[in-house]
Amino acid sequence: MATRGRTIFYSVVSLLVLAIGGAILAYAARDNLIRYTLNPGRGFGEGAQATVPQYTTAANWASAPTVAAKPIDTFFIYPTVYFSGEYWNAPTSNPAVRERLARVIRPLYAAPFAAGANLFMPLYRQAAPYSFMTSSEDGRDARDLAYTDVLQAFKSFLKTRNAGRPFIIAGYGQGALYGFRLVSELEPADRRRLVAAYLLEVAIPVDVIAKMSPTTKLCETPDQIGCMVIWHSTTHNSRSDLPRQNALVWRPGGGLDATRGRELACVNPLTWSVSGRAGSSDMNLGSAELSEFADQGTIVTRAVTSADCWNGLLFTDVTPDPIFLWAGPRYRELFPSRVNPFYGDIKDNVARRIESYTAQASLPEPEDDTFRPQTNEADIVRSQ
Numbered sequence: 001m002a003t004r005g006r007t008i009f010y011s012v013v014s015l016l017v018l019a020i021g022g023a024i025l026a027y028a029a030r031d032n033l034i035r036y037t038l039n040p041g042r043g044f045g046e047g048a049q050a051t052v053p054q055y056t057t058a059a060n061w062a063s064a065p066t067v068a069a070k071p072i073d074t075f076f077i078y079p080t081v082y083f084s085g086e087y088w089n090a091p092t093s094n095p096a097v098r099e100r101l102a103r104v105i106r107p108l109y110a111a112p113f114a115a116g117a118n119l120f121m122p123l124y125r126q127a128a129p130y131s132f133m134t135s136s137e138d139g140r141d142a143r144d145l146a147y148t149d150v151l152q153a154f155k156s157f158l159k160t161r162n163a164g165r166p167f168i169i170a171g172y173g174q175g176a177l178y179g180f181r182l183v184s185e186l187e188p189a190d191r192r193r194l195v196a197a198y199l200l201e202v203a204i205p206v207d208v209i210a211k212m213s214p215t216t217k218l219c220e221t222p223d224q225i226g227c228m229v230i231w232h233s234t235t236h237n238s239r240s241d242l243p244r245q246n247a248l249v250w251r252p253g254g255g256l257d258a259t260r261g262r263e264l265a266c267v268n269p270l271t272w273s274v275s276g277r278a279g280s281s282d283m284n285l286g287s288a289e290l291s292e293f294a295d296q297g298t299i300v301t302r303a304v305t306s307a308d309c310w311n312g313l314l315f316t317d318v319t320p321d322p323i324f325l326w327a328g329p330r331y332r333e334l335f336p337s338r339v340n341p342f343y344g345d346i347k348d349n350v351a352r353r354i355e356s357y358t359a360q361a362s363l364p365e366p367e368d369d370t371f372r373p374q375t376n377e378a379d380i381v382r383s384q
Contacts, residue, residue, distance in 0.1 A: 051092070076170045078172065
């Protein structure tokens, strides 16, 4: 009986060792496992396809107020919230996508842009995560299709919902990639109504901006309007080779190219400049974190992180977990996190640029399409 007991004991121990060893191996190889799991396993355009959204109907907007209570609009393009490999492009009817937009994206990422503006957020067939883990033509086609939806939504927004009001274009992650192309293709009359573009957590080389958007440049001061705020954040302990080397960005003239070590655009969200000057944590107006116990869905805490643009990336002091819990070290930056480190800073800066635009609205138009307010160096950082 004792021998049998020892046999059972050793068998259980062996199974536990195997299970623990397997779990360790799976954790170490989770990037490859994620790639395998999220791979659609078929070519782009093969099999069932997501239905084309019609932006004349309210059902294809996650947010579209029928009454414009504010004089400014925000056109918001959300990041990756589809965590499946069933399609190359997510169906807009996917219930998990809609739930994440309502529970995570709107309170944590869209809210700073909605405080002083009417929020318009179209549902679009976003490219599935695997599209950003491969350089194949299938992944490129998925991004092109996603941009086609965003472009159609933006045209519908201008034609039927905007009513000629000034507007902000805001996007995160892949939404920022599509937002940059929108800005680069704006008609002159629409460009004059652009308060600013906030294109966040995206790798855009400086030379691409110069070629594709020579009129709408990077913001250099906190009050400047008609300009773009761009950054891609990281931490000192993360793997940063993906945005620097292998992120695909629009190619002037069409298509997509890898970043390949080119200088990336980085506007510091604490100094709102491209000068390279770091912002200390005491300048941070508020980092927001999701909370089920907060009235607005988030808890905002001041002075959480510093911010330093270095080698084209924005280095911060926080390492937030992505909302896709299985993301490995290489791909975690493809997904939105549970913390928005610059929630308060964005909210404050949006208000400043709206105020600056409003103040200049009665001035004669400049010769080019870009409004450039004069800002004193002492005003770059607002006194608290």
